[in-house]
Every structure is written in C-alpha cells, then in structure tokens.
Amino acid sequence: MLEKTFCMIKPDAVERGLTEKIEAKIKEAGLKTVQSRLIHLTIEDAQNLYSVHKGKNFYDGLIKFIISGPVFLMQLEAEDAIHKLRALMGDTDPRKAAPGTIRADFKEENIFTADGSIKNIIHGSDSLKNAEYESSLFF
Numbered sequence: 765m766l767e768k769t770f771c772m773i774k775p776d777a778v779e780r781g782l783t784e785k786i787e788a789k790i791k792e793a794g795l796k797t798v799q800s801r802l803i804h805l806t807i808e809d810a811q812n813l814y815s816v817h818k819g820k821n822f823y824d825g826l827i828k829f830i831i832s833g834p835v836f837l838m839q840l841e842a843e844d845a846i847h848k849l850r851a852l853m854g855d856t857d858p859r860k861a862a863p864g865t866i867r868a869d870f871k872e873e874n875i876f877t878a879d880g881s882i883k884n885i886i887h888g889s890d891s892l893k894n895a896e897y898e899s900s901l902f903f
Contacts, residue, residue, distance in 0.1 A: 766842070767841070767842070767843075767845045767846060767892060767895070768798060768839055768841045768895060769795075769839070769845040769846045769889045769895040769899075770837075770839060770840075770887075770888070770895050770899045771837070771838040771840050771849060771886065771887065771888050772813075772835050772836070772837050772838070772888075773786055773835060773836040773838075774829075774830065774883070774884070774885055774887060775832050775833035775835055776829075776833075776883040776884075776885060777870060778836055779833050782885070783836050785870070786870065786885070786886065787838075789852065789866055790849070793848060793849075793852045794843075794848065795845060796841045796842060797838050798838075799838070799903045800837060800838045800839070801836075801837050801902070802834055802837075803834065803837060804833070804834050805835055806831065807827065807831055810827045811827060812901055813830070813898060814826055814827065816894075824879075825880060826881055828877075828881070829877050829879075829883070837902050837903075839903050845895075846888070846890070846891065846892060846895055849888040849889075850888055850890065852865060852866060853865060853866050855867060856882070857875075858871035858883075858885070866885060866886050867884050867886065870885050871884075
C-alpha cells in the first residue's frame, strides 16, 4: 500500500553535515521525498511532536536536545513507507543498530548528550496515525 510517513534528521546529524548522505540512503531504499524543509524547532514544536512521551524520564532531555539546533524535516512516500523507513533507521540505540542502517552507519563515538539523552540521528513515525499527526505539524 502506498503511504506517507514523517522523518526528521535530528540536530546531531545536521550539525555533522550528514543530511545529504542520509537523504541518499533514504532515496536508495525506495522512499520518495514529497516535501522537505530545514527548520529550528521551537519548544512548542518539540512538545507537540513528542507529546506521546510526556511524563517519561527521558522527555525533558529529548526536548532540550531536539531544539538544540536545526533539523531537516521530510514527508516521504513509498509502498509500506513506515515499515521501510523504520527498518532503514535501525534500533533506537545506535550501539544495537544493525550494520547498513542509518543509526549504525552514522553513529558518533559518544552517543550521549550532557544530560544522558541518546543522540540517534533520525526520527521516523511508528504508525500511520503518528505519521499523519507528525506530518500535519510541519507540512
């Protein structure tokens, strides 16, 4: 089924100049970019995007990290786009991500921020409902 999903290249990857390399991997995997833009998230943007995590022990650090620099947002389209992107991204913990995935191939030696949050390069929607919601925030 042709579907759209939301993807965000996080501040750690943008700062390291990895946007084009990550985009190339995404395209190579058969995902088409429908819309994209580079922005600096506000606190409100970040809180809306990560509202599902509010109250969890990593929430405050995640918000602080995600607003620390520019992010590159994309709306992607493909057959089974959500699953395809999630598989391409790899495990949330880059140390556990399989070789060939974005998080494994581009991880930093030190994946932790000063407050202990994990820098894992990329965010992708985990369901059709979340893809629609997250895309609607920015596109």
